[in-house]
Amino acid sequence: MKAYGNPRARVGANSGPTGGPAAAITPMPFYKGMELVCRNCGATFIFTAGEQEFYADKGFLNEPTKCPKCRGARRDERRPQRDERRSER
Ligand SMILES: [Zn+2]
Numbered sequence: 616m617k618a619y620g621n622p623r624a625r626v627g628a629n630s631g632p633t634g635g636p637a638a639a640i641t642p643m644p645f646y647k648g649m650e651l652v653c654r655n656c657g658a659t660f661i662f663t664a665g666e667q668e669f670y671a672d673k674g675f676l677n678e679p680t681k682c683p684k685c686r687g688a689r690r691d692e693r694r695p696q697r698d699e700r701r702s703e704r
Contacts, residue, residue, distance in 0.1 A: 647664065649678065651680075654680040655680075662679060
């Protein structure tokens with residue numbers, strides 16, 4: 616009877632849900648990404664659901680204030696190299 620033998624069919628993590636209970640009809644991700652404005656460069660970036668989960672997991676209560684680019688740049692700053700901060704502007 617239940618020898619369908621396809622446990623993956625139930626997971627349906629990314630693939631489209633086929634006939635779920637009140638399944639989302641719109642092609643929307645599970646979580647909505649938040650649109651944030653970088654405090655450093657003023658660029659708009661998306662705080663993705665995955666990042667939100669990551670942050671929540673880390674116990675961060677605040678959203679990131681900097682775009683991934685600036686966050687990466689800040690990382691680079693730890694390396695004592697030439698003055699790249701000046702060229703940022
Ligand atoms: Zn930025």
